[in-house]
Amino acid sequence: MSALPDVIVIGAGVIGLSAAVALQAEGRRVLVLDREGPAAGASAGNAGAFAFTDILPLASPGILRKAPKWLLDPIGPLSVPPTYALRIAPWMFRFWRACAPRRVAQSTAAQTALMDLSKGGLEPFLERTGTLPMLRKDGNLQVYEGEAEFRSSLPGWLSRARRGIDFHHMDAREMAEIQPGIAPRFTHGTFTPGWYSIADPKLYTLTLAKRFVTDGGLIERAEVTALRPVENGVEVIAGSTRRAGHVVLAAGAFSHRIARTLGERIPLETERGYNTTLPASAFDLRTQITFGGHGFVITRLSSGIRVGGAVELGGLDLPPNFERSRAMLRKAKAFLPGLDPQGGSEWMGFRPSLPDSLPVLGTARETPRVVYAFGHGHLGLTQSVGTARLVAGLVAGRSAVIDLSPFSPRRF
Template identity: 75%
Template structure:
C-alpha cells in the first residue's frame, strides 16, 4: 500500500447537512475513519431552515390520491401551497408523471409500509443517537396540533388518521375549546383539530446540525469545504473530483441533498431527484405564545417555536436549483399566519428559501450505486430529512460496515426507478 493510500480517509461523506453528518457520526461509531466534504460547510442548506420536527407520525407518502385531489386547486394560486413556475413546467413533466403513477393505491400502500419501517427505525435510533452526540437536551416533546376549518375537512383527513391508528400512533380529535386549551390564540375559523402528542422536535435545526459537526470533529473527523464535481470507481477505492483537485477514498457516501443526482449522473445513473423549494420566515421569539407546533394542512404550512424564534414555513415550489427565490411566497404564508393567529407579531422577520431533495414516490434513495458498491447513496428525503436522519445513519453505517440491514432495504433502492 503506497503512502497516499495510507493517508487517505477510509470514508468520505459528501454533504454536511443533517443526513450527511448523521451518517458520518454513525460511521465513526463503527470505528471508521471519516472525512466530510461540503461546498459551503455544515448546516448551509435545507438543514438550517427546516421546521425542526421529528415527524415520526408522518407515515403517509406525499404521493397519494389526497394530494392529487388538492393539487389542481393549489396550482391555481401562484403563491399557494403548491406551485410550478410556468417556465419550469416542461422540464419537470417527467417527474410529475412518475409522481402521478406513485399515487396509485397499491403503490401508496407499499410506500406507506416502507415509510413506516424507516420512521420506526428512526424513532428507535433517535434518543440513543442524541445521547451519544451530546444533543439530547435539544429534544422537545411538545406535540403537534393539526387544525381544520370544518367538520368536512376533518372527515376528509380520516383515511390518514385511520392508517396512523392501525400503526398504534396516539392522537385525539378536538373541538375548538379543546384546541384552545392546548394552543390559545387560534382564529375561530378553525373549528376542529387533531393533537398528536408523540410529535418530537429539536430546539433549533441549525444549532443541532452545528452541534453534530462539533461532535464529529471532537471524535477525530475532518470537515473540509470542497465542491465535489464527479466520482469515479478506481481500483480498490473511489476517485473524487473537486474544484480544488482530485482525491481518493476507500468508500464514498453521497448525501448532498438536492445536488446529489448530479454526482450520481457522473457514475452513469439517472435518478429522478427534483427540488422542492421551501420558504419560511423566522420571527423574533416573542412574536407569539406558541406552545406546540401548529399545522395548517389545508394551506400547506406550519408554525413552530424554535430557540431562534417563531418559524412560519412550508409549501412546495417545484422550481429546480437555478431560479432566484420568490420571497413573495414566504410573505404570503406570513400574511395567512397573521389571520390564523390574530396575536402574531409579524415585524422583524427573516425570510429564507431552501432546497428539499425529493423523489417522486416520496421515499429516499438509500443504497449502493450501480457502478460501484464502494459508493453509497443517502438522499431524497424530501420534507423528512431531519426526521429520518437517525434511521438513515444506521442504514448507511450498516452498508459501510457490510452488515445486514436493520430493515428491508428494497423499497429505498436507488435503482428502483
C-alpha cells in the same frame, strides 16, 4: 487526519453529518466534503420537527384532489413556475403514478419502517452526541377549517391508527386548552403527542459537526463534481482528487448531479421551501401547528417562531420568490390573530424529493463502494438517525435491519 480516509461523506447537512458520526463510532476515519460547509442548506432552515407520525407519502390520491386548485394559485401551497413546467413534466408523471393506492400502501409501509428505526435510535444518538437537551416533546396540532376538511382527513388517521400511532381528535374548546389564540374558523383539530422537535435545527447540525471534528473527523469545503470507481476504492473529483475506500453521497438536492457521473439517472427534484423566522416574542406558541389545508406549519424554536412550508417545484437555478413566504406570513396572522408579523427574516432552501416520497438508500450500480443517502424531502431531520444506521451497515457490508428494496436507487 494524516492517513487516507476510510470513508468520504459528501454533504454536511443533517443526513451527511449523522452518517459521518455513525461511521466514526464504528472506528472509521471519515472526511466530510461540502460545497458550503455544515448546515448551509435545508438543515439550517427546516421546521425542526422529528415528524415520526408523518408516515403518509406526499404522493397520494388526496394530494391529487387538492393539486389542481393549489396550482392555480402562484403563491399557494403547491406551485410550479411556468418557466419550469416543461422540465418537471417527467417527474410529475412519475409522481402521478406513485399516487395509485397500491403504490401508496407500499410507500407508507416503507416510510413507517424507516420512521420506527429513526425514532428508536433518536434518543441514544442524541445522548452520544451531547445534543439530548435540545430535544422537545411538545407534540403537533393539525387544524381544520370546518367539518368537511376534518372528515377528509380521517382515512389518513385510520392508516396511522393501524400502525399504532397515538393521536387525539379535538373540538375548538379542546384545541384552545393546548394552544390558545387560534382563529375560530378552525373548528376541529388532531393532536399527535409523539411529534418531537429540536430546539433549533441549524444549531443541532452545527453541534453534530463540532462533535465529529472533536472526535477526529475532518470537514472541508469543496464542490464535488464527479465520482470515479477505482480498485479497492473511489476517487472523488472536487478540484483536486481525493480517494477513499467508500463514499457516501448525501448532498441533498445536488446529489443526482453527482450520481449522474456514475451513469445513474435518479429522478430527484427540488421542493423549494420558504419560511420567515420571527422573534420569540411574536406569539405564545406552545406546540407546533400544522395548517394542512394551506401547506405550512408554525414552529417554536430557540431562535424564534418559524412560519414556513409549502412546495414550489422550481429546481436549483431559478431565483427565490419571497412573495411565497410573505403570503404564508399573512395567512399566519389571520389564523393566529395575536401573532406579531414584524421583525422576521426570510429564507429559501432546497428539499430533495423523489416522486414516491421515499429517499434513495442503497449502493450505486457501478460499485457497492458508493452508498446513496439522499432524497428525504420534508423528512431529512426526522429520518437522519435511521438513515445513519443504515449507511453504516451498507458501508460495513452488513444485512440491513429493514427492507431496503423500496428505497432502491434503481426502483425508477
